[in-house]
Amino acid sequence: MTTPPTGVTFEHLTAEQAREMREVVEDIYRRSYVEAIASGDPFDAPEQFMHRFDAYTDPSRSRGFELVLARVDGHPAGQTWGWPLPPDAAWWRDFHLDHGDRAAFTAEDGHRTFALSEIMVCTEHTGHGLARALHDELLRGRPEQRATLLVEPDNTRAYSAYRKWGWQRVGTLRPSWPDAPQFDVLIQPLTTTDTPKPI
Template sequence: MPVRIELRRFRTVEPVWDTLIEVYAEVRADRLHDPHYSVERYAERLARHAVEPGWETVVGYDGDVPVGYAYGNRIEYGDRYWGRITSPLPESLTRTPTLALKEIMVREPWRKTGASIAIHDDLLSGRPETQVTLMVNPLAGDGKVHRLYETWGYTDLGVSQPSPDSPVLTAMVRALRVPTS
């Protein structure tokens, strides 16, 4: 049964910094020993991402309890994001205004309730870009996370390793607004 959550949008990180860190640490608790997934490294990435153009987050709440969040920012032609993908990309793709979905996290009790797609879709709503891209660890959830993104309309672009100690990720893309039939 879908859960009803309140979705709140923020264009600066300060009001939700602690919430994002708290949710991240809980969701990644089993990986925090890995330097790439440590809270300190996540905080560094969050601080860097939060000052990039068009940064925005949507946090879902069940009452006063944060359920999860998604955040992203706009990337332009020539952004290092595109350059890290190993497959050659058509210029028409990399010149298209794009939202880079950098993180999406949902706490365990709210998984499989519709919370993740609600948070995702709310972040995408009202954005000026025409497409959205994300990177996913193809091993996450034994491939379930990657398959979930495919059901949301994403297709594979290639692979990327954003930092030397990060896992090899699959880059995916889709139109920002998927037409409904």
């Protein structure tokens, strides 16, 4: 775990609290994914992103959702969020495991795996360790055995950071969201169990 950069404070939000800060969530997204939005890829459009956010925080399906908001000198600068995967999690629906027993690997009971869904830092705050600090703040003290996240294979900057932070690839999947690309699936143990095989 790392020490947060100077001037950074964190705020932990439930799904309900996050929905109340929807405008801040969208503003951080727009300030973090400037190039991706400008590329015109429909999956990266702010409207599509906020549609996904609304689904993640829907009261009927948001059990355990947690968002960590980072502020630098009091101003929103980054955010990350995730949730524990429920039994029969849709997360694993189109998952292709590199090695081993897929059924055993994807078996969920609501307490086994924490899905880290998003992590982003506004462009003016990149390069100062804020992404790592957000990552550590969200995962610190989680009771689950392991965490999982998705990363686009050609996102070399993020991929390199995740590998450096202890994440390892275990397979691939394409989410059911419209225009979703194929992602590599990474895993990190949060306890001494479920240690993934190296790439």
